[in-house]
Amino acid sequence: MAEHVLEMKNVTMQFGGVVAVNDLSLEVNKGEIVSLIGPNGAGKTTAFNVVTGVYAPTNGAVYFNGKHIVENYPRGKMKKLYAGTSRGVYTKHIEPTPDVITKLGIARTFQNIRLWKSQTVFTNVLIAKHMRRTSNIFTATFRLNRKEEKKQREETEELLKILGLYEVRDELCTSLPYGLQRRLEIARALATNPSLLLLDEPAAGMNPQETAELTDFIRKIRDDFHLTVFMIEHHMDLVMDISDRIYVLNFGALIAQGTPEEIQKNPKVISAYLGEQE
Structure with missing residues (x-):
């Protein structure tokens, strides 16, 4: 039986x-x-935001490696406004913040690149590693965490070497070509030592050559870092080439799931993307 890393159950997100x-x-x-x-507008990034603690769902639950990490149900004014399904199934309120989710082992990238623009490539990745530090104000003040700091700097250099960013480690991140900025954002996510990596449109703005390189890159990091990858993407060549399975959303609802071959032939998916002939 397959081991579920991520489960979303009856998740509904309603705004007003x-x-x-x-x-x-x-x-x-x-x-x-x-x-x-x-x-x-199908609700893809909203679903990611629920998993990563940016939004508390209006209803439903999320499990990570079998652990119950998110749950909510319609409360307050939403009791009357709620227009979703599965009302009454969920009764708990579990709402972790994004930093707690990250420490559990879930990392993500964003639709729009969100690097620290005034920092170098090296510092962007090192700062991400700091979320795993054990130091506090006392140990930092008296430099009692020097060994840990040295180790994290060494790990950052090694990660940059593996991902092909070592030669540009001292450059400002904004000076990098667009494709390398995308790669750096993924490197920063990997610096948090995740087991599940969420990629929100990693190929956005890339040309065909960059997209092909990204496809190989995602496969490589999945294998080298023993990751599970959950990805939002509009580049269908990338999606069909790299995905083991695909879920399709339309107007917030799941309309299809299956292998790339099954999705390509699904009439509901074709209709959602191309429209129906009247």
């Missing part, structure tokens, strides 16, 4: 009267590369 994600249930298994696709 707008249901952005409606009753979404899915699983991502250990070692897989799974893609979440759909037209613009």
